Amino acid sequence: MDFEKIVCVTVALGLGMAPAVSGRAADPPADMKPYAETIPGTSVTFEMVPVAGGTFRMGSPASEAGRSEDEGPQHEVALGPFWIGKLEVTWREYDKFWLDMSVVQASYTSEIKAAGVDALTRPTPPYADESFGFGKGKQPVISVGHHAAMEYARWLSRKTGKVYRLPTEAEWEYACRAGATNAYSFGDDPATLGDYAWSAGNSDGQPRPVGGKKPNAWGLFDMHGNAAEWVLDLHQKDAYKARAGKPALGPVVLPTEHTYPHVVRGGSWDHDAPTLRCAARMASRGEWNRRDPQRPQSIWWLTDATFVGFRLVRPLEEQKDLVGLRSRVTKDSP
């Protein structure tokens, strides 16, 4: 079954359902089970949760408290099924990638060409403790750039033989909502946020080990808060306007060779409640690396974004425009 067929089926399913039902929109296909995968050659595991394809309303209504203009207009989105990380990617996992000496260290176009354009690349080291003072282990990986997150996914895909990648912005919001149409996956009242999320209100100024709060209805932890999460998309303020009127099938604004602005979702341990909403969109900026004293600045690490990490998805069937997608960012990027 290819992507379009899956979407057709799921759109039909989704449209046939009563709207705004909290919980699962539909069951995932029978052959999609939750699973734990061990990164080959290591003892480090991570867990993936299946998500049925379906439709949802992306964005926030104009009436939602704390929203920004770029969250509208709300529009129908249809997605195929995928697995998504139950947890944010931790340092335990990321260390296996960035300290993998079998992978070349490369940042420039020329270095990548010399290594072979298809070569996996790993981060050049920062002139700093890479945890930026916040500890490692089961903490979410933080301070990593969009390019680094994409290269991690490519490395993991090569290691496992499965397609892992960043979620599209639409997949992320669909998974965050887990069927809910409210500001948060648990409702509209931020008073309950502390049960589900680490935010500036309760984190005591630091990221926390993943999975420490309640999950959403689909069993996903820390979608709100802890590390804010990279998605694939380049940020466009008016991206939703073009989608109004008809269901958008697997919408995505593909990343380019530019180092920013990319979309970050979910808010973080260092953000206040409105930024943690399901529909809230943050856009990365050059300032996120402003204290990197080297030029060119690192494309791997962000000195001033100790709040940003990521989680991965694995599509059941990859949508066509994402097949073979990889980061085009290098230190030569414009």
Add this chain to the structure above:
Amino acid sequence: MSHADDAPTVPSRRDFLKTSTAAAVATGFVRVPGAWAAGSDAIRVGLIGCGGRGTGAAENVLSAAPGVKLVAMGDAFKDRLEASRAELLKNPKLASLIDVTPERSFVGLDAFQKVIASDVDYIILATPPGFRPEHLQAAVAAGKNIFAEKPLAVDGPGIRSVLETYEQAKAKNLAVMGGTQRRHSNGYIETMKRVHDGAIGDLQAARCYWNQGALWNKPRQAEWSDLEWQMRNWLYFTWLSGDHIVEQHIHNLDVVNWAMNAHPAKALGLGGRQVRTGPEWGHIFDHFTVDYEYPSGAHLLSMCRQMPGTEGRVGEDLQGTLGACATSQDAKRYIITGKNEWRLSPDQVGVDPYVQEHTDLIASIRAGKPLNELKTVAESTLTAIMGRMSAYTGQSVTWEQALNSQQALVPPSGQLAWGPMPVPPVAEPGKTELV
């Protein structure tokens, strides 16, 4: 770098970006109205050392104040100079401030002399630190204001030279900045103000850390001479970098000296080369632990390590009779606990300290009250050198022994030539002599 970005800004609690207005206020210097509006005191910058940090410093100075131009560049290597110029020109905001003609681009081991001799009045010294004392001496002799990256030397003779240069710079009313940017970071300034005002009482002990993974390494190319290979991998040769305790950990040692208003009297250090043992890593150590003793009797435990996969920590902790203080530049964490609890509000963290140090230096030049940090940063550099000497030899080392050391690690530039350069043996505590 990116195309136009009209994205909404959602500041995290510690991501408030201060404007240049705030920068001017933070420096405490009052601008003379119109002083440079007419271009009368334009600052012409010459960059010596066009690596990643030198290029960064050039961008920082161009962003630090109006009326600044980059007009000359020098590096030992042509490819480094060209890459640096191309990188700077990539930034559309800066391109109009860069006027480095081929006639003012200098390559070779004597490039520093040519930059100093060109029509510049503000020199950035960002070569490997082993060269710093000679470059500082030459720039002050020529009457230039200077931004010198830390550390300022790698050995006792180098420090003595820098202290002489300090006196000459003072006599000539020149401004010289030392590259320990924490001294220009609002977080540290606010914290130290409180520490000096007695918020944690009398300082009894301190700890400081720069534990991280490995840094970059440039694989040796067949056409490189020994000297070229060492200079391109300068971190790993003590004559060029001072070892990582001097090159990197100086930042944290400097903070503790600042807090103590003193430099240590003595050091007893351990260290070795445990993980980074291959020839590509030169002959430096990969870890040090040093017990420093200050004249007050207070001790400082200092740790630095460059080993991939190990637990990282960069910061400083102070213990006083009334409380404690913890600082971390990376985490933007500035906390006092105990009797006078205080925490820097994240929105007070302020501007980029790498820009701020140039803002402060330029403001001091324009106000006719030149800052001169040479002595302070020379003392912090010697603090680190003293620790290294102790760890290399296995003996305790006093301040006087370090300062008066006869071990000159750096050949004068006139004696350097592209060609053979043997790698010194790895230091062996108990065998390596204290010279």
